[in-house]
Amino acid sequence: MFVEPSHQRGSQNIRNGWIEVICGSMFSGKTEELIRRLNRAKIAKQKVQIFKPALDKRYHAENIVSHNDNSISSIPVVSASEIGQLAGNCEVVGLDEAQFFDESVVAVCDELANAGKRVIVAGLDMDYLGKPFGCMPQLMAIAEYVTKVHAICMVCGEVASHSYRLSPSSERVLLGETDLYEARCRRCFNLGEAAYHSL
Ligand SMILES: Nc1ncnc2c1ncn2[C@@H]1O[C@H](COP(=O)(O)OP(=O)(O)O)[C@@H](O)[C@H]1O
Numbered sequence: 001m002f003v004e005p006s007h008q009r010g011s012q013n014i015r016n017g018w019i020e021v022i023c024g025s026m027f028s029g030k031t032e033e034l035i036r037r038l039n040r041a042k043i044a045k046q047k048v049q050i051f052k053p054a055l056d057k058r059y060h061a062e063n064i065v066s067h068n069d070n071s072i073s074s075i076p077v078v079s080a081s082e083i084g085q086l087a088g089n090c091e092v093v094g095l096d097e098a099q100f101f102d103e104s105v106v107a108v109c110d111e112l113a114n115a116g117k118r119v120i121v122a123g124l125d126m127d128y129l130g131k132p133f134g135c136m137p138q139l140m141a142i143a144e145y146v147t148k149v150h151a152i153c154m155v156c157g158e159v160a161s162h163s164y165r166l167s168p169s170s171e172r173v174l175l176g177e178t179d180l181y182e183a184r185c186r187r188c189f190n191l192g193e194a195a196y197h198s199l
């Protein structure tokens, strides 16, 4: 379980910021964990602002909603470059579905952390082909803390790290849930359609 580090102040009494990344496959609990951390910050009376890419409107236009129906309000943004100004004087900034943000998200997170904010980013580390997704590798590289969470393989019940696409679409961005994707372990992901026959 991730426990919050305390905010240290430097020699000029400036708060020390940092970046946390929560990554993993679909259904691995990224959004649940993001909401848990943000709610704890709210309980600690910290000013919190949450953002998501405007294209992700699966469950709700504004709220961030997990697969098990936990939710928290957020601001949808078209470009990550909007976040800096909207984050204003908040102390904690949350980003969900970070794999969909444009590449400016890396500099934006860096600047927010440099300005003393706690930045918590959740996103898919890999796409449906098992390739690194968007700016997630860069965000993981510059983060102080990286948490990789896991789902359960829907074929064999082992620990799942991959998101297997059930449709033939080869678009990288294809929004969906259990209708289009299932969590799989490495072996069942590589077996593809044959996985269910190999049990
Ligand atoms: N294969 C699976 N493995 C684990 N949890 C699953 C699976 N399929 C559905 N879930 C549900 O998804 C929830 C996690 O949802 P969420 O936090 O939105 O995940 P993520 O943001 O990583 O997609 C779990 O608590 C569980 O209720």
Ligand SMILES: Cc1cn([C@H]2C[C@H](O)[C@@H](COP(=O)(O)O)O2)c(=O)[nH]c1=O
Residues within 6 Å of the ligand: 025, 026, 027, 030, 031, 058, 123, 124, 126, 127, 128, 129, 163, 172, 173, 174, 175, 176, 177
């Ligand atoms: C693997 C993969 C996923 N997506 C989409 C499908 C969902 O709408 C989101 C991921 O949501 P979650 O909170 O992590 O469950 O991303 C995609 O567009 N392309 C992909 O390769």
Ligand SMILES: [Zn+2]
Residues within 6 Å of the ligand: 153, 154, 155, 156, 157, 158, 184, 185, 186, 187, 188, 189
């Ligand atoms: Zn498996």
